Amino acid sequence: MAVRLKxxxxxxxxxxxxxxxxxxxxxxxxxxxxxxxxxxxxxxNYQPNLAARSLITGRTWTIGLVVPDLLHPFFAQxxxxxxxxxxxxxxxxxxxxxxxxxxxxQQEIAQLVARRVDVLVIASSQWTVEGFRRIEEENIxxxxxxxxxxxxxxxxxxxxxxxxGLLATRxxxxxxxRRIAHVRGPEISTAVGRLEGYRQALAxxxxxxxxxxxxxxxxxGDHRGERxxxxxxxxxxxSPQRPDGIFCFNDPVALGAMRALLDAGLRIPEDVAVVGxxxxxxxxxxxxxxxxxxxxxxxxGKAAAAMALxxxxxxxxxxxxxxxxxxxxxxxxxxxxxx
Amino acid sequence: MAVRLKxxxxxxxxxxxxxxxxxxxxxxxxxxxxxxxxxxxxxxNYQPNLAARSLITGRTWTIGLVVPDLLHPFFAQxxxxxxxxxxxxxxxxxxxxxxxxxxxxQQEIAQLVARRVDVLVIASSQWTVEGFRRIEEENIxxxxxxxxxxxxxxxxxxxxxxxxGLLATRxxxxxxxRRIAHVRGPEISTAVGRLEGYRQALAxxxxxxxxxxxxxxxxxGDHRGERxxxxxxxxxxxSPQRPDGIFCFNDPVALGAMRALLDAGLRIPEDVAVVGxxxxxxxxxxxxxxxxxxxxxxxxGKAAAAMALxxxxxxxxxxxxxxxxxxxxxxxxxxxxxx
DNA sequence: TTGAAAGCGCTACCAA
DNA sequence: TTGGTAGCGCTTTCAA
Numbered sequence: 142m143a144v145r146l147k148x149x150x151x152x153x154x155x156x157x158x159x160x161x162x163x164x165x166x167x168x169x170x171x172x173x174x175x176x177x178x179x180x181x182x183x184x185x186n187y188q189p190n191l192a193a194r195s196l197i198t199g200r201t202w203t204i205g206l207v208v209p210d211l212l213h214p215f216f217a218q219x220x221x222x223x224x225x226x227x228x229x230x231x232x233x234x235x236x237x238x239x240x241x242x243x244x245x246x247q248q249e250i251a252q253l254v255a256r257r258v259d260v261l262v263i264a265s266s267q268w269t270v271e272g273f274r275r276i277e278e279e280n281i282x283x284x285x286x287x288x289x290x291x292x293x294x295x296x297x298x299x300x301x302x303x304x305x306g307l308l309a310t311r312x313x314x315x316x317x318x319r320r321i322a323h324v325r326g327p328e329i330s331t332a333v334g335r336l337e338g339y340r341q342a343l344a345x346x347x348x349x350x351x352x353x354x355x356x357x358x359x360x361x362g363d364h365r366g367e368r369x370x371x372x373x374x375x376x377x378x379x380s381p382q383r384p385d386g387i388f389c390f391n392d393p394v395a396l397g398a399m400r401a402l403l404d405a406g407l408r409i410p411e412d413v414a415v416v417g418x419x420x421x422x423x424x425x426x427x428x429x430x431x432x433x434x435x436x437x438x439x440x441x442g443k444a445a446a447a448m449a450l451x452x453x454x455x456x457x458x459x460x461x462x463x464x465x466x467x468x469x470x471x472x473x474x475x476x477x478x479x480x
Numbered sequence: 481m482a483v484r485l486k487x488x489x490x491x492x493x494x495x496x497x498x499x500x501x502x503x504x505x506x507x508x509x510x511x512x513x514x515x516x517x518x519x520x521x522x523x524x525n526y527q528p529n530l531a532a533r534s535l536i537t538g539r540t541w542t543i544g545l546v547v548p549d550l551l552h553p554f555f556a557q558x559x560x561x562x563x564x565x566x567x568x569x570x571x572x573x574x575x576x577x578x579x580x581x582x583x584x585x586q587q588e589i590a591q592l593v594a595r596r597v598d599v600l601v602i603a604s605s606q607w608t609v610e611g612f613r614r615i616e617e618e619n620i621x622x623x624x625x626x627x628x629x630x631x632x633x634x635x636x637x638x639x640x641x642x643x644x645g646l647l648a649t650r651x652x653x654x655x656x657x658r659r660i661a662h663v664r665g666p667e668i669s670t671a672v673g674r675l676e677g678y679r680q681a682l683a684x685x686x687x688x689x690x691x692x693x694x695x696x697x698x699x700x701g702d703h704r705g706e707r708x709x710x711x712x713x714x715x716x717x718x719s720p721q722r723p724d725g726i727f728c729f730n731d732p733v734a735l736g737a738m739r740a741l742l743d744a745g746l747r748i749p750e751d752v753a754v755v756g757x758x759x760x761x762x763x764x765x766x767x768x769x770x771x772x773x774x775x776x777x778x779x780x781g782k783a784a785a786a787m788a789l790x791x792x793x794x795x796x797x798x799x800x801x802x803x804x805x806x807x808x809x810x811x812x813x814x815x816x817x818x819x
Numbered sequence: 820t821t822g823a824a825a826g827c828g829c830t831a832c833c834a835a
Numbered sequence: 836t837t838g839g840t841a842g843c844g845c846t847t848t849c850a851a
Contacts, residue, residue: 143596143618145828156838161830169836188594192534193828196843201531203574211560212553212761221550221577228576233591235542236575237567238560252572255527257482279482279527396765422551426735427765484844495822500846508820532844535827 144185153177164189195257204232204449205253207246208264208286211238214421215438216264219286222442223262223449230450232259241266254279259453262286262445282452284445289330294461296452298445300436301465302331306338308470309388309416309434314346316478318386318414322354324373324398326390335418339388353380358394370397378405385413386476392417392424392433399429399475414476418468430473437466483524492516503528534596543571543788544592546585547603547625550577553760554777555603558625561781562601562788569789571598580605593618598792601625601784621791625784628669633800635791637784639775640804641670645677647809648727648755648773653685655817657725657753661693663712663737665729674757678727692719697733709736717744724752725815731756731763731772738768738814753815757807769812776805 146164150157155174163170163178164187195201204227208216224234235253239246243266253261254276261276261283270293276283284296306323313321323339326332336355343349356376358369370389374397377384389395395417402413409415409429420435444464485503489496494513502509502517503526534540543566547555563573574592578585582605592600593615600615600622609632615622623635645662652660662678665671675694682688695715697708709728713736716723728734734756741752748754748768759774783803 147828157829158831158838159836162837165830171836174836190535190828191595192531192540193843194830195531196529196535196828196845197830199843211550211563212556214551214553217551217553217556220575224550224576225579228588228591231591233574233595234576235572236559237563237573240564249567251527252567252570256530256572396762400765421762423735423760423762423766426739426767427762428767486844496845497822497847498820501821504846510820513820529844532827533846535829535844536846538827 143190144187145190146187149178149181149185149187152181199257200259200453201257202232203235203256203258204260204262204453205235205237205250205256205258206262207237207239207249207253209239209241209246209266211236215287215419215436218438219264219442219445222439223446226443226446227450232450232453239266243267247272250276254281257281260284260449262449264288284448284452286441286445287331289463291330296448296461297463298441298448299331299465300441300468302334303338303341304465305418305434305436305468306335306340306388307342308338308468309335309418310339310342311345312432312470312472312476313386313388313414313416314342314348316386316410316414316476318384319348320351320354320382320384321348321386321388322356322377322384323350324370324377324387324389324394325355325357326394327358327360332390335388335390351380351382351384353377354382354384358390366391366393367397367400370394371401372397374398374401375405378402378407383413387413387415389415389417392419392421392431395431395433395475396427399427399431403428410474410476410478414478416470416476420471424471424473429475432471432473432476434468434470436468440466482529483526484529485526488517488520488524488526491520538596539598539792540596541571542574542595542597543792544574544576544589544595544597544600546576546578546588546592546601548578548580548585548605550575554626554758554775557777558603558781558784561778562785565782565785566789571789571792578605582606586611589615593620596620599623599788601788603627623784623787623791625780626670628802630669635787635800636802637780637787638670638804639780639807641673642677642680643804644757644773644775644807645674645679645727646681647677647807648674648757649678649681650684651771651809651811651815652725652727652753652755653681653687655725655749655753655815657723658687659690659693659721659723660687660725660727661695661716661719661723662689663709663716663726663728663733664694664696665733666697666699671729674727674729690719690721690723692716693721693723697729705730705732706736706739709733710740711736713737713740714744717741717746722752726752726754728754728756731758731760731770734770734772734814735766738766738770742767749813749815749817753817755809755815759810763810763812768814771810771812771815773807773809775807779805 146157150160237249264286287299356373417433420433424431485496489499576588603625626638628636695712756772759772763770
């Protein structure tokens with residue numbers, strides 16, 4: 142059914158090799174021949190069989206992306222950007238969503254490894270780095286996205302999480318908050334980094350977190366996000382010294398926090414100011430528009446694409462490279478106190 | 481580097497064919513041999529070279545998905561669901577985002593066709609059906625998603641858009657609205673269907689749209705979504721008979737509409753009730769929680785996956801099949817009037 | 820139950 | 836400048 146090199150070669154009385162060379166812009170081909178081949182190829186709408194090509198070259202011109210949740214705008218944005226960037230260079234992108242399940246993630250990675258993708262980009266939900274060693278064994282270059290692992294050397298692209306915590310907390314301090322709490326995320330690098338930034342900002346202003354002012358959202362799926370933020374904030378409100386500012390691990394958590402505050406009859410930002418992270422769309426349309434630290438997901442996507450393309454071409458392994466994207470703060474009503 | 485059938489065969493003193501048969505669960509293989517092969521394959525962590533397999537079988541075990549915008553939660557949800565469902569059957573999903581650009585979409589489709597994906601799933605931004613004929617020429621089965629084309633026979637999975645318009649408009653009528661306007665979308669099947677449903681609901685209540693009560697959002701990228709909704713609503717408000725209910729093409733448009741209403745000093749829903757479509761996340765946290773028609777994107781994803789898998793297996797072309805998912809209304813404050 | 824031979828469509832290598 | 840030969844890793848067919 143499909144047109145092959147052989148068909149073109151026979152039509153033109155040439156060898157398969159010659160046709161192949163023309164179509165790959167090989168230099169030593171006569172001008173006349175080249176034109177005839179190109180013409181016929183276009184007429185027949187020739188498409189090379191990529192499977193056959195891969196079999197020889199060992200390259201598939203595909204890149205694999207694994208994210209915890211494609212529905213999350215942060216990852217969707219990255220996926221979109223990555224797909225667009227690599228497409229320009231002739232790569233196609235496999236995307237899969239692991240649902241924050243480490244076991245499922247492993248399966249997906251295994252499948253992509255079996256497909257011999259040229260590069261793997263992973264926003265991982267793992268607790269250990271065992272799985273990555275497997276990828277290394279297969280000699281497939283990979284990039285960790287967003288989340289990294291302490292003491293583990295690897296290519297990495299993500300936001301500077303410490304800077305996220307710093308930006309958010311300094312802003313709350315500047316707005317006059319004096320009892321700033323933090324609703325932190327689970328034990329992954331992003332949450333740890335943001336917590337560090339929070340502490341550092343407080344220290345810089347000769348402050349320390351008050352007792353009970355660092356609470357964690359639950360770890361079960363249900364308790365993540367909005368509900369986790371709600372429950373954590375209820376806890377915060379029962380602490381002896383009520384916070385007057387809260388930096389939340391991310392925006393869904395911040396939404397939950399705001400709901401808890403409003404339910405408790407408190408005003409935002411007059412009684413308690415709130416800052417989230419992620420800068421999700423429609424933040425402007427919320428009951429109280431939410432201040433948030435933007436992670437620059439577009440930039441992360443572009444940076445990951447550039448790194449992936451580089452890795453795809455340099456087959457020789459080199460030193461892992463880390464790229465930290467600087468975040469920026471978007472101030473809205475939830476933290477803007479009249480000064 | 482990678483383990484091949486040959487390696488296992490040599491290790492065990494068997495032929496490549498025998499090993500191949502074991503690993504594909506071929507029946508006529510001795511129990512003893514089978515066990516030895518499976519054991520060794522596991523030890524070596526054997527992964528078949530899918531390119532080689534495709535070369536012979538003509539199947540790639542890949543499916544291609546093209547959407548206008550991966551960032552849109554509706555499409556992200558579908559992509560996520562589709563990826564998860566087909567993965568279970570051993571397929572991987574190529575995803576690309578066309579940015580609502582018909583030319584770009586054509587390029588992406590061409591790339592996926594060149595990769596010989598087994599099935600193509602497309603939420604198209606085209607104005608014509610020319611591009612699809614090309615896919616048919618290549619004998620690749622495809623499914624249109626969300627948007628279809630009048631008078632063009634093809635596989636289709638999407639929401640019942642007429643039902644969307646009916647549900648939303650009937651609800652507004654039940655809430656006591658008597659001057660119901662519609663902010664419609666561009667000239668694609670979804671917008672046309674919703675408009676029809678709107679008209680039908682009004683007709684069913686012996687009502688007709690008042691003059692100037694059907695306005696369209698702009699077509700340029702900038703005017704889509706929120707901004708388009710804002711400007712369209714400003715126009716609506718200047719019409720001689722001010723509407724007391726608005727059914728908006730989708731949720732971003734509805735957000736714009738609500739902003740315009742609030743800016744004009746009107747109350748929602750007391751003065752004007754609003755219903756959108758899409759039921760985007762966080763609708764509950766908006767300044768005025770937005771009533772919206774849910775398109776059942778999860779169901780659409782599952783249905784598309786089921787259809788794609790069926791097409792991948794039935795290589796014989798059959799009659800195109802259309803699958804309409806019934807929508808449902810989620811009522812929130814923006815349309816709930818005290819009765 | 821096992822395996823030898825052929826070949827999928829293409830590219831790498833080397834000879835003409 | 837052109838092309839013959841070999842072979843990528845696998846499956847299909849058919850004979851032993």
